[in-house]
Amino acid sequence: MQNYRVVVIGNGMVGHKFIETLSEQTDQVEIITFSEEPRLAYDRVQLSGYFAGQSAEDLALTNEDSYRNLGVNFYLNDKVVAIDRSAKQVKTQSGNVVGYDKLIIATGSTPFVPPIPGREQPHIHVYRTLDDLDAIQASARQSKSGVVVGGGLLGLEAANALKQLSLDTHVVEFAPQLMPVQLDKNGGKLLRQKIEKLGVSVHTEKNTQRIINGTDARYRLEFADGSWLETDTIVFSAGIRPQDELARDAHLDIGPRGGIVINELCQTSDLNVYAIGECALWQQKIYGLVAPGYKMAKVAADHCLRSLSLIDPKKTSQTFTGADMSTKLKLLGVDVASIGDAHGADDNLVSYSFRDEFAEIYKKIVLSPDRKRLVGAVLVGNTDDYGNWLQLYLNKMTLPEAPEQLLFPFEEGNDSASAASSLENLPDSAQICSCNDVSKGSIITCIYKGTRDVSALKSECNAGTGCGGCTQLVGQLLDNELSKMGISVDKSICPHFPYNRSELFDIIKVKKLRTFDSVLAQCGSRLGCDICKPAVASILASLWNEPVLNPQHVSLQDTNDAFLANMQKDGTYSVVPRVPGGEITPDKLIVIGQVAKDFNLYTKITGGQRIDLFGAQLNELPMIWQRLVDAGFETGHAYGKALRTVKSCVGSTWCRFGVQDSTTMAIDLEKRYRGIRSPHKIKMAVSGCARECAEAQSKDFGVIATEKGWNLYVGGNGGMRPRHADLFASDLDDQTLIQYIDRIMIFYIRTAERLQRTSVWLENLTGGLDYLREVVIDNKLGINSDMEAQMANLIDSYQCEWQSTLKDPQKLKRFSHFINSKETDSQVIFVTEREQIRPARIEEKQRATEEA
């Protein structure tokens, strides 16, 4: 029963958050939302991802079906044009008139375009909506160069977009430095230096006077100092203005410089009308970040329900009391963070800074006059300290003696132990994850309820699922709490080895152990089990690559490895020949068909572009493989914790949209990494363009072609725990792509837990994706040449396991159901369904026995 109606004007990120929050808590409210855009809410923060291969669907925060399921009525392309407060109605462009009990204004902001003569011409854009991006993209096709006017946070995002569109990119800023609001002079200087290295030209202290026709390019920007710059495309990003006309026309209170005035419950001067997000003005302040907008959405939803008596009045009410504007982000690949008062302009404040010109890192802390509190900070080039510093700042914690030591976290006496103790001093109300507003208290509650690892904490309480900046803190918090609870986190793989997998790996590598017995003798106890035997077998194979059916290894192999085939429910096996990249000749297809026919096997196409042959008995496996090997097939390792397939599309060879030869790359990758044993199976895919037909983002390693090369994604997963892979690096040439995959794969093999897929591994890796980049791209640990050597060894020592097994009569002896008879298992019974065999069901088996 819906007794009330709430109308939400605007379906941006904040409007959507409001709808989500309200609909979660009640079904007694009818929600209607209007958007002037042609689509429902999407992630504006990640806009530049649109040119890095993300589609509008990827950026979408919801879709029409979910809104329908929530019972939300929505009108797209229909802007609200008037509010009649006395009648409690809104009127839209198309003439819709809708009444409301509560009205939410979430109209956001519009980009500010300075009144420069010549600004209203084609190929001159703003950067806010997906439609803007489509327009920029269309211009880019007819342009060689692009200029962003505005060197703030959004301006640099826009510059990134232009760069991704392969334009010669320039940034023009009025102030003497980039990001003048968030960074101090030195931080801005280093940011500029790093961005210029990436090929973006920066022009500061430029006041654009007018835009006229250019001589070498479409336009010329003329600056007040007499200089000029020519360009084909212009994007304005000179700040935002709250979109408050509706409220103005409805005579709601508006601030002197715009913005709808709200109180701490997010109500406007009409108590039935709320304003949230960038259109709202709280204590003379507009909040241009998404986190404060989300907070307002929650406050407004809470108060709406409260005033409609739809919420337990005993529940603590929420209020908006301002928000911290500290921020950490990656701009054009450069890590930047700013906390509190970054400038420290007040003479009484004390600042310390550290500049490493070699590593290109700049850090600065601003302290209170008594040096007891952190009041601001700047980080450029490395933002590892952000999480800890933000907590010190937000919770007004007392700093240690010699607070300047904060700048050198790796020095003695200032290590992670002190980070832990500072975490200990945080109140439970301290916000650990600012994206999702998760407090220290709620994370601890989760831990006490039984959540014991970081990735589980992420899914349980959402901490660390936004920007990921707090993952390290969440990990430290988990360790602290567990040790307080007296739980020593036993990471031993089983009772026979007091080590986790990566420790075991190091021992085996350093001591050069080559058999399970020697590993057990060196660092284990008793006799081993079905956990440690396959785990050690996998490590031995990853290091020394001896055939898994060799006598000293065969007893360690898990079910499928033990017979180089996949055991099915009735004890028979399925066989999967390798089909690199999914490319196969008609002759080879015929061989597979003929073999399947001759051995009466059930055939099915797999998700990895191969063919699976089911129903083979143990004694048939060598005969089947002899035929396949003779025809030039190799084993597909469908039975192994190893690379399975590299799926691909036909790419630029056939497809009219393809930009690179994805099939050749897929075949090269599959042949390179075939047979390498790893902690769990590895899947890869290569797509020939951003349309992503090979579904590379759901793979452990995904490769997507760009105009300039390849984008590499890592840590994707399908199956029961789907995860989109993270973009690791962009526009790589063939050689760099392969080099990065080599290193990441070996690093995964060395450091992952047993049976841990790359997705969970990456989520649990301390420092996450950024750390992985430091290891693989910057060689932070100095192990890259060692990892490459290991990979080279593995590639050199590859052999097709079936080919070598067929040559070894001793190994073939095991491929018989009985050791003392040529008979087969009489209890394996097949029936026919859709012209192929399948295992008989219990009742069918019983019937067959009775008839016999």
Add this chain to the structure above:
Amino acid sequence: MTKTNIHHWVDICSLDDITPNTGVCAKVADQQVAIFYLHPENELRSLDNYDPIADANVLARGIIAEVEGKRVVASPLYKQHFCLQSGVCLQDQHIQVPTYQTRIKNNTVQVLSPNQEAQV
């Protein structure tokens, strides 16, 4: 009906035919017998090859393990542990698979044949 040896030892194979710490399946009087060669004990153990949980003749193909001091085989299908001494399933004590007697004689593996065959 012959009344010689109701129980008699049947030769199966040479001990060299079984890789240490693996199992093989032998056909003994129409029964499928899983024979395991334990190392370092140098002893044999035998269970029925039929895995009652998976409903398949597969136990000989499982990994030999040591769990809480007991020698067990892990089912290759659903990984339950069956005690090689008693045949009891460690995860469900109500389930027990038959055991057989085995010995090594002059490097030959022998299984004590179950009675029903001998009565024929």
